[in-house]
Amino acid sequence: MDLKRGLCGCIDAAGERLHRLSADIWSRPELAYQERDAHDALAAFFARDGGWTVEAHFKLETALRATWEGPAGAAGGERGPVRVGFLCEYDALPGMGHACGHNLIAEVGAAAAVGLKSLVERNAAEFPVAVQVTVLGTPAEEQGGGKVDLIREGAFEGLDVVLMAHPSQEDAPYLLCVALQDMTVKYRGRPSHAACYPWEGVNALDAAVLCYNNLSVLRQQLKPNWRIHGIIKHGGLKPNITPDHTELEYYLRTPTRAEIPVIKAKAEMCFRAAAMATGCQVDVEFRNTFDDILRNATLERLYEENGKTLGMDFTTDQEVLTSGSGSTDFGNVSYVVPGIQPYFYIGSSALNHTPEYTAAAGDDKAQPYTLRAAKALAMTALDLLLRPELLQSVKREFAEGKLREDQKLQEN
Ligand SMILES: [Zn+2]
Ligand SMILES: [Zn+2]
Structure with missing residues (x-):
């Protein structure tokens, strides 16, 4: 599809400055709630990109929000806006730097956001709905849970869907998180x-x-x-x-x-x-x-389909898909807004939370894979914007899943 090709082109066009952004964050690792330089780097990135309303220190000292309001869309503003959110993490680990590759999470979120914005700007008439793109810089995933704080502060209200991707050893639309x-x-x-x-x-x-x-x-x-x-x-x-x-x-x-x-x-x-x-x-x-992650099959399927067109090789190893059991504050987000956090290969078999992974997350070799994950995420957002029935099924699935899980919570 031409729009998808155009979207990938928009992301590639920003490739160099996106690489600088993640290299900058990687070279100055900061621990949870202390990510001042990373916060400033992201704020400066969106200020320079232009057209974004950047809210520095948004609700937390090292959180931020960047918002772009697109044109009215083909329906003349009668429909929408559809509010798409991309999440950026950027905290590091004690003594190890970016051993979880959160500098690349920041890059993926920024890449998908600027790519989608740029595409909508150039092709507004092709969109049946008005589009709003929001980037949330969410600190403290490794310790504390900045997203939980941000949920409490209402930072996710009004978003229709949130997307982020996490570096790993393989491409997977979902890995078990408890x-x-x-x-x-x-x-x-x-x-x-x-x-x-x-x-x-x-x-x-x-x-x-x-x-x-x-x-x-x-x-x-x-x-x-x-x-x-x-x-x-x-x-x-x-x-x-x-x-x-x-x-x-x-x-x-x-x-x-x-x-x-x-x-x-x-x-x-x-x-x-x-x-x-x-x-x-x-x-x-x-x-x-x-919280564990409330899965959304529609979003996972769209991500996988888009990723495959970009050459992603999704793991089918059941051991990998079901045995990993880390935890993430994205889980909490998945219970307030429909969303996914797929995992992506970065060109190395090193394991997260090791010095070898720190090296891999800062290596130039990780760049094409990082941009590829950003493209698959942005293409998933594009599917939802162009086909409102898909967004409806994402929302329906979310509501049903949440109801089911809320009932279990009450039973305990
Ligand atoms: Zn980690
Ligand atoms: Zn992580």
């Missing part, structure tokens, strides 16, 4: 000389160790695909001082968000039992819950 609850558990006891007056002390390390063991015992009663994993972050100062405060960090994961309250209640009993046994006080701080 729900996640992360938390900090703190025990407070009383210090004392551990040899002279041990009876005066209340041992917070004992509480931490009991907590760890309680959860290890609990693990054998969990469903096979539930996960509990944690660390002792602080365990005391010196052997001859009874530790008076300790800290653990835990992740609880279940296949769906509906099971999170169940595992959370079980874990909480373990935390509290350890406090009771030792006489310590316990504080549990639950942070943002990440």
Whole structure:
């Protein structure tokens, strides 16, 4: 189709500056909620592209929004606008730089957005509806969940669909992502000389160790695909001082968000039992819950069809498709707006969260694959804009899926 070819041309035309954008973010890795340079680089990118309303520090210090309002469309503004959102992530990992390739996520989102805008500008009469393109810069995916904060702030309201893509070892319209609850558990006891007056002390390390063991015992009663994993972050100062405060960090994961309250209640009993046994006080701080991804078959199919025309080789390995079980704050987005987060090959077999992946995400070799993912995403958006019945089925599927999952949540 000519418009799709035109769209790919628009993205290729911006290839050099898109590469500069992701190289810039890659060369200055920043941790969750501290992505000031990445934020500024994206804001400058859209300001320079022209025509965008750029809202820096949008609702969060390192989030941003860029919006472009297209012309009225063939129906003279009677229909639409259809609001398409592209998401950019850009946080890095401690000690490893961009080992998850989020610099490339930023590039994909920016590429798809400027490409689609440029195409609509040149061919407005071909579009049956008015088009609005929104880019959301969403910080803190690796730690904290910036998208969950942004949902709470209403940042996704009004969008009809959201699209993003994540670097991986293969092309896949979807990979399993599970729900996640992360938390900090703190025990407070009383210090004392551990040899002279041990009876005066209340041992917070004992509480931490009991907590760890309680959860290890609990693990054998969990469903096979539930996960509990944690660390002792602080365990005391010196052997001859009874530790008076300790800290653990835990992740609880279940296949769906509906099971999170169940595992959370079980874990909480373990935390509290350890406090009771030792006489310590316990504080549990639950942070943002990440939801599993509410899938959208129509969007996945469109992405796959478009990707194939660009030469993507989608994995059919069931092991890959079903066994990976990381978590993402995109899951939460998928429950408020229909959307997909496909995965894309970047020219390397290195695994995410390794130094080798950091190198791959900054390599020139990743560029054609990154632009290809952006093209497949933008083409998917184009399908929805040109064929309103497809957008309707995307929305219907989303509403049905959400209703089904909400019912499960209520049952627990
Ligand atoms: Zn990651
Ligand atoms: Zn990631």
